[in-house]
Amino acid sequence: MSQRISTPAGSPVWTDIMTTDIEASKKFYTELFGWEFEEPTSEEYGGYLSATRQGHLVAGLSPYQPEFGGIPNIWSLYLKSDDITATQASVQGAGGQVLIPPMHVVPYGHMGIFLDGGGAAFGVWQPQEHQGFGVDSQHGAPAWHELLSKNYLAAVEFYSKAFGWDTHVMSDAPEFKYTTYGQGDDARAGLMDASGFLPAEVPGFWVTYWGVDDVDAACATAVANGGTVTEGPQDSEFGRVAAITDCCGAALKLVGVQQS
Numbered sequence: 001m002s003q004r005i006s007t008p009a010g011s012p013v014w015t016d017i018m019t020t021d022i023e024a025s026k027k028f029y030t031e032l033f034g035w036e037f038e039e040p041t042s043e044e045y046g047g048y049l050s051a052t053r054q055g056h057l058v059a060g061l062s063p064y065q066p067e068f069g070g071i072p073n074i075w076s077l078y079l080k081s082d083d084i085t086a087t088q089a090s091v092q093g094a095g096g097q098v099l100i101p102p103m104h105v106v107p108y109g110h111m112g113i114f115l116d117g118g119g120a121a122f123g124v125w126q127p128q129e130h131q132g133f134g135v136d137s138q139h140g141a142p143a144w145h146e147l148l149s150k151n152y153l154a155a156v157e158f159y160s161k162a163f164g165w166d167t168h169v170m171s172d173a174p175e176f177k178y179t180t181y182g183q184g185d186d187a188r189a190g191l192m193d194a195s196g197f198l199p200a201e202v203p204g205f206w207v208t209y210w211g212v213d214d215v216d217a218a219c220a221t222a223v224a225n226g227g228t229v230t231e232g233p234q235d236s237e238f239g240r241v242a243a244i245t246d247c248c249g250a251a252l253k254l255v256g257v258q259q260s
Contacts, residue, residue: 007080007127007131007132007133008080009080009081009082009163010079010080010081010163010164010165011079011080011181011188011189012077012078012079012080012133012142012145012188012189013078013079013080013125013127013131013132013133014059014060014077014078014123014125014130014132014133015059015060015075015076015077015078015142015145015208016048016059016060016061016062016075016076016078017059017060017061017062017073017074017075017076017250018061018062018063018064018065018070018071018072018073018074019061019062019063019064019072019073019248019250020064020072020073020248021247021248022047022049022061022062022063024226024247024248025061025246025247025248026049026061027225027247028222028225028226028227028246028247029051029059029061029246031221031224031225032140032212032218032221032222032225032227032246033053033058033139033140033210033212034053034139034140035051035052035053035058035059035140036051036052036053037049037050037051037052037061038050038051038052047062047063048060048061048062049061049062050130052134053135053138053139053140053141054135055134056133056134056135056141057130057131057132057133057134057135058133058134058135058140058141058142059142070113072248073246073248073249073250074205074250074251075206075207075208075250075251075252076113076121076122076123076206077122077123077145077206077208078111078122078123078124078125078132079122079123079124079125079163080124080125080126080127080132081110081124081125081126082126083126084102084110084111084112084124084126085102087112087124087126087162087163088101088102088112088114088124090161090162090163091114091116091124091162093161093162094117094157094158094161094162095117095154095157095158095161096114096115096116096117096158096162097114097115098112098113098114099113099114099115099121100112100113102124102126105130107128107129108127108128108129108130109125109126109127109128109129109130110125110126110128111123111124111125111126112124116147116149116155116158116159116162116204117151117154117155117157117158117162118147118149118150118151118152118154118155118158118204119149119150119151119203119204120147120148120149120150120155120203120204120205120206121203121205121206122206136211137211137257138211138257138258139211139212139213139257140210140211140212141210141211142208142209142210142211143209143210143211143255143257144189144190144208144209144238144255145188145189145190145206145207145208145209146189146190146191146192146206146207146208146209146253147189147190147191147192147204147205147206147207148192148194148198148204148205148206148207149191149192149193149194149195149204150194150195150198150203150204151195151204152177152179152191152192152193152194152195155191155204156179156191159181159191165181165182166181166182166183167179167180167181167191168180168182168183168187170190175196176193177192177193178190178191178192178193179191207251207252207253208252208253209241209252209253209254209255210252210253210254210255211254211255211256211257212254212255212256212257213256213257214256215232215233215240215241215242215254215255215256216233216240218242218254219232219233219242219244219254222244222246225247226246226247227244227245227246227247228244228245229242229243229244230243230244230245230251231243233254238255239255239256239257240255240256241253241254241255241256242254
């Protein structure tokens with residue numbers, strides 16, 4: 001396992017989803033990734049569940065409740081903050097917007113939801129008892145985070161300014177524009193120009209690539225449990241990859257990783 005000792009401020013720290021069928025989603029991800037689930041938190045937080053793999057936190061699931069806000073069946077990404085009040089000021093100063101003002105999720109941490117400079121939603125998490133991912137780049141754990149932006153240049157400028165990202169242009173070809181946060185083995189996320197292929201009615205969004213031991217087998221497992229394969233599996237310079245939807249229609253990607 002690639003255990004996380006700590007997460008630098010500004011880096012991906014957590015991902016979760018509100019699902020319209022919590023029991024079906026639990027079964028789907030248990031079969032796909034081998035997740036186990038801790039007891040729900042207080043009903044004050046809508047029955048939120050933390051998923052673990054081999055004892056390490058990997059993701060959160062909760063039943064969709066309209067009164068809590070948000071869009072169902074979409075995975076959300078959170079970036080680490082050491083001071084969420086200061087982060088809110090940085091986000092707004094960089095051209096972002098506040099969707100859900102910072103709140104204290106006692107005793108776990110502080111969270112807020114924002115729009116970046118390119119119009120994509122993301123979360124911010126200031127940890128207390130809940131430190132976020134406990135492992136990454138292994139089967140059933142996050143392996144990569146990628147923004148599909150409809151305003152790519154604005155997004156690159158936003159994350160550089162709001163979070164101090166050290167950005168590196170990986171490709172500037174007209175058909176493929178891509179910038180990474182960090183470089184090489186130290187890269188933590190990617191920003192892609194998606195203006196040429198996202199439908200007009202779909203805003204930019206973050207997508208997580210989940211590590212799996214065998215991409216083809218994982219796709220078969222997804223389909224057997226009510227999911228759909230929307231792209232691939234196929235080989236890439238970063239490994240074998242595929243895009244799927246889960247049993248409730250939430251989009252995610254899979255990438256092959258070394259077996260643990």
